Amino acid sequence: MNTQQQIQDAVSTLSRAFAPLDCRILAARKGSFSFTVVNQAGIAQHSQRLYPGQYSGQHLQQVIDRTRQVLKA
Numbered sequence: 001m002n003t004q005q006q007i008q009d010a011v012s013t014l015s016r017a018f019a020p021l022d023c024r025i026l027a028a029r030k031g032s033f034s035f036t037v038v039n040q041a042g043i044a045q046h047s048q049r050l051y052p053g054q055y056s057g058q059h060l061q062q063v064i065d066r067t068r069q070v071l072k073a
Helices: 003-017 057-072
Strands: 022-029 032-038 044-050
Touching: 003 022, 003 032, 003 057, 044 057
Parallel strands: none
Antiparallel strands: 022 032, 032 044
16 A cells, blocks of 8 residues: 555544544645644644654554543543
């Protein structure tokens, strides 16, 4: 699977993981991308950049888990 496909899969996974909040993808370049979780009022709740190796499998799940903890705080 190429990098672009991995990024698309990660974006889809992140969007599902944080629903009903909006997960916006920003600054996709050079194999990395940033995502921002936005609440229903349009206020950013969390932002993070993911690099190759972070957006697949167990690494992506760890990012999701950590982000959920931040959102609960």
